[in-house]
């Protein structure tokens with residue numbers, strides 16, 4: 224017996240794999256990590272569970288040929304296991320046919336999803352390189368995380384969509400300089416377990432503690448109390464979901480009428496405050512946005528609003544917004560309005576104060592302003608110009624040829640014939656899975672690379688089994704994490720699984736461009752090459768070890784820290800707006816945007832404004848569906864990843880996803896702790912296990928994302944989900960014509976005890992397989 228200890232890097236942190244005679248025995252926290260995530264150890268049992276895809280498989284109806292288009296059998300059919308040779312011949316043949324008959328834009332390679340850590344094996348990069356070399360594909364733009372923010376912020380503060388990350392105060396600076404943090408959507412530590420691409424150490428909790436010890440006061444504006452850690456002693460303002468904009472307007476009005484606002488900063492560094500002020504005072508629309516008005520909408524009383532306005536304006540303050548508040552109908556508005564509020568409060572551009580987004584949504588934001596560039600698989604420019612806003616996939620399939628608005632442009636939705644998904648799980652992540660099921664019947668062919676028979680694999684035509692990140696060599700470089708970690712393979716791929724790269728190389732060989740795809744490098748040569756390229760790019764000062772030393776170093780290597788001020792800094796703007804303009808049309812913060820105004824949208828005006836969401840607690844539909852569904856990120860996994868892992872499975876109640884309900888709402892419905900309940904609306908229904916808690920405000924229920932969708936009758940619209948995926952209930956409605964982003968957090972439901980026979984959860988059971 225030879226026990227080996229090898230480093231493991233994941234989106235939820237770094238670990239050590241203990242391997243005995245080639246068998247993965249356990250995954251231990253890394254000793255360097257002060258707050259390791261419990262998700263990692265639970266990966267071990269999933270590695271060989273019954274849900275693993277072991278061989279290429281083709282849906283029988285697809286193999287038999289007809290009907291393929293508008294095929295209602297997707298999601299319900301038997302799969303036939305085939306050899307790799309046969310599978311690759313089918314996929315390459317189908318790509319060739321679709322390209323020849325319909326053109327390359329008929330191939331959808333948008334393939335949104337988080338996949339796994341690893342610089343080389345990034346599946347989207349591999350897929351898009353493969354498809355681009357073959358003539359191109361329809362791409363997707365923006366993310367499910369922050370589509371509204373990504374589109375609105377460049378208009379308001381300039382810069383690239385994600386540039387705010389290096390322009391906002393870091394936790395260290397907050398501890399040193401700030402008195403008051405008001406966090407819209409809170410600062411849930413459960414979310415800071417995660418960082419895209421990996422992270423060497425979880426630092427957010429320690430940094431939050433440091434702020435508290437330094438005396439910073441926190442206000443949690445959120446429907447859920449536990450969105451801030453207990454040690455922060457935060458004041459909790461339970462806000463009616465989706466009404467943050469109204470609350471901020473009420474605060475802004477209070478600042479304005481009391482003359483608490485920073486007129487000097489507004490004059491020198493912003494444009495359009497006058498026009499916005501006439502909206503606040505009601506001159507432009509007859510509605511005074513005062514604290515009473517805001518109280519009526521938000522459920523926060525007038526005194527609290529007034530008090531918050533005074534403290535924000537008179538103390539050294541920081542306004543934080545999370546991402547959830549913009550995954551909602553009109554999600555652009557709270558983001559835009561939060562910038563305006565920070566500008567009014569006089570804190571923008573002062574050390575450790577002002578405005579920032581996404582603190583504690585990942586371990587990187589607010590921890591480090593970025594990291595030096597790391598080489599990645601070279602992108603090939605896509606010859607097809609077509610793209611869709613990421614969350615408009617069902618619209619595109621259902622309404623090809625239709626035009627939609629997007630950030631001042633008109634887009635024509637392309638006709639998609641072949642969907643190629645690799646590294647994402649749309650049957651977890653997309654809103655209204657019933658509508659997605661209908662849309663999924665449209666294309667000729669759906670190809671999916673997956674390691675497990677999750678719902679997306681079950682709804683595919685051709686499933687190619689992939690090696691997991693534990694089953695291949697790579698190295699990790701997390702988003703903003705100044706660290707590189709070697710990821711040597713800790714076990715052999717399960718069954719006949721292959722890496723995504725291996726699959727694409729074999730397909731490229733059949734299609735005649737293998738050499739362009741692989742550049743004649745083996746996988747290990749690529750990894751060495753990308754590391755050495757990174758090392759050379761960083762130069763002598765970074766002094767990174769050579770590849771062989773790096774590869775054998777158990778805890779990886781640190782990259783040099785970046786230091787500011789960064790382009791578009793609010794500090795330099797405040798100091799000298801002429802010398803350091805922003806890249807907005809005016810060079811200043813745009814409280815009024817002539818550009819957005821010129822788009823003429825009825826759902827996104829020239830300045831931030833309150834629009835009633837389509838679904839919220841004061842909507843008419845709340846008579847029938849009186850509870851607002853918050854489908855936030857799960858504490859026990861990353862989205863749907865490792866829902867079959869030990870940690871997530873241990874969080875289930877009677878095999879179902881937990882749903883948290885306020886005792887007032889539960890008791891009036893006869894619901895007890897631990898009971899199986901049915902959550903429902905007109906779009907669908909699911910079972911879940913009830914948890915009663917005062918942490919969730921009355922009128923709100925919380926059901927995290929990511930339980931593998933388990934439709935009672937797959938393929939049938941509205942069917943009951945036995946497991947508890949909230950996207951069986953959410954609406955597939957764009958935030959607005961500006962961003963076309965997803966609006967998962969605008970959904971009304973009701974909940975009742977479930978009295979029927981308790982069905983078995985089949986989410987982790989493969990479909991019927993034939994050989």
Ligand SMILES: Nc1nc2c(c(=O)[nH]1)N[C@H]1C(S)=C(S)[C@@H](COP(=O)(O)OP(=O)(O)OC[C@H]3O[C@@H](n4cnc5c(=O)[nH]c(N)nc54)[C@H](O)[C@@H]3O)O[C@H]1N2
Nearest residue numbers: 336337338339367368646647648652672854862863864967
């Ligand atoms: N209702 C509601 N819905 C939401 C949200 C919400 O707040 N509410 N949040 C949204 C957000 S912010 C996001 S980011 C999305 C997340 O949506 P996704 O990113 O699609 O979710 P994941 O579960 O991370 O899916 C990743 C998939 O890739 C597979 N995978 C992992 N590694 C590899 C690999 O190397 N190769 C291949 N081929 N596959 C791999 C995993 O098995 C998994 O099935 O969900 C969105 N959906």
Ligand SMILES: Nc1nc2c(c(=O)[nH]1)N[C@H]1C(S)=C(S)[C@@H](COP(=O)(O)OP(=O)(O)OC[C@H]3O[C@@H](n4cnc5c(=O)[nH]c(N)nc54)[C@H](O)[C@@H]3O)O[C@H]1N2
Nearest residue numbers: 368408414444445447464465545546547584855856861862
């Ligand atoms: N453990 C874990 N961590 C994760 C992820 C994961 O899957 N698991 N996913 C990662 C990803 S991809 C992303 S994008 C980030 C997402 O980061 P966020 O979007 O910030 O996270 P969520 O958990 O969806 O939401 C956080 C809280 O926002 C509050 N909220 C919802 N709607 C409203 C509203 O209208 N107003 C107010 N004031 N508050 C509201 C809810 O109470 C919710 O608990 O998290 C990342 N972190």
Ligand SMILES: [Mo]
Nearest residue numbers: 366367368369
């Ligand atoms: Mo996300």
